[in-house]
Amino acid sequence: MEKTLNGKIALVTGGSRNIGKLTALDLAAKGADVIITYRERAKAANETVAEIEALGSRAAALAVDFGDSAGVAGLADAVMKQVRDWGSQDLDILVNNAGTLRIGGFDQITGDDLDAIYTTNFKSVVLLTQALAPHLAEGGRIVNLSSGLANGAFPPLIAYGPLKAALQSMTLYWAQIFGARRITVNAVAPGGLDDDFNAKLFDEIIPGARDYISGNTALGRVGLPEDVSGVIAFLCEPKASFVTGATIRIDGGFKL
Template sequence: MPSQDLRIQPTTDLHGKTALVTGGSRSLGKDIALRLAQAGADVISTYRSQSEAAAEVVDAITRLDRRAVAVQADLEGTGQIAALAEAVVAQLASWGAEGLDILVNNAGVSSHQPFGSITEDEFDRVVNTNFKSVVFLTQALLPTLNDGGRVIAIGSGLGRFTMAGLSVYGSLKAGLEQYMAYLGTELGPRGITANAVSPGALDTDFNAAALEHDPQMRGFIGSVTALGRMGVAEDVGGVVAMLCSPAGRWITGQRIEVSGGMYL
């Protein structure tokens, strides 16, 4: 039988919650940050270089009567993680917040090239940004993360199906998804859920180069997707918000694919 507090609360209510969204200045990260704010959360987002875009996201959130700030951080590896964690703690203190409730590890880079031509430098860049930084940023924020909180990592449909030229990216995303299952096991005693949200191909600037290189890609992806089109960021952000809300309290250690049924 559902607990009394779940019955009387809106299932997507995040009022009083705080969130960190990495890579929150554009594309999927922007939509996630806005969805969390629309549900009531105050949001810290990170950006690597696009300060104007990050400022626009902050402005959009403040117009929702939520608090927001953008912090510059390069997450290609671990060099800036300690400083980012300190900045998050300081910002939470300035808000009078007791800790961080939601961590969304969204920042990432893509790599689309044949396996035979990928270099060690490129391998390191992709793994460090998409996997290593997630592991160590989450570790650094554990003392700040409140019991009963949420940790989300953005995986990929490529953890289930394959496409040529994406061997390293797809493989590490599959590893990241499995890591979240392990994290769910370790954080369960604190009531913290950990899940991977894994989009299919999205029509965002993250994939802009590949879409420009092959103008027929949108049509092809629609043809292998049950719902008949390529996804957009707005198809995914709401799923993240749901997992961070009371409605997602009993979901942990899972890989949740949001792909419109790509390659079913």
């Protein structure tokens, strides 16, 4: 693979599994050094670090709970300490991937559910980006993880989709704010992916979900994390320098 990101340093939140892990590996394969965050899966995070290093890039893993936004400032400090330890003053790539899920209809969702999703999927993302903004390199990259549910209703995830819509909207604001520094800001909006993030939804809540998605998708299958990570990595490359403020659907043509 062409090393288009040699000399770049990336932060991928939630990088121990699923989309985050594969994004970290894709960026490393292109030459970037990668910092990942994890909440509680230390073993998985360390395995991801080892896989990144096997690709010839430097790697580090930092623990953080995005459900407690008070820890975000400390995370930003830890990230920049690692960046400086690697001999740089700038972070080149920020992938806001970490997120949480609460399943329940309108009459089931609780205040605690709403608080958890708001804090993890929106508030902490905003605060982390704000804290790291002064340290982002000229011509850097920000990619936010939105969802197809930001633009379509699915009742069991009524607490999830609207907050992804808020992050998708914030992507537009950031694209304008960071444009003067040639920093691009984009979002990706995956459809329902067959991974362990959605396992409970697919296997327990709606057992026929895989068949429903594949039957209503132009490409005839359910998406996978690797369908998303490659697009994120592309958005971080020099060749994507004129793409900003975009939200890219990655759903195989669901309900076209």
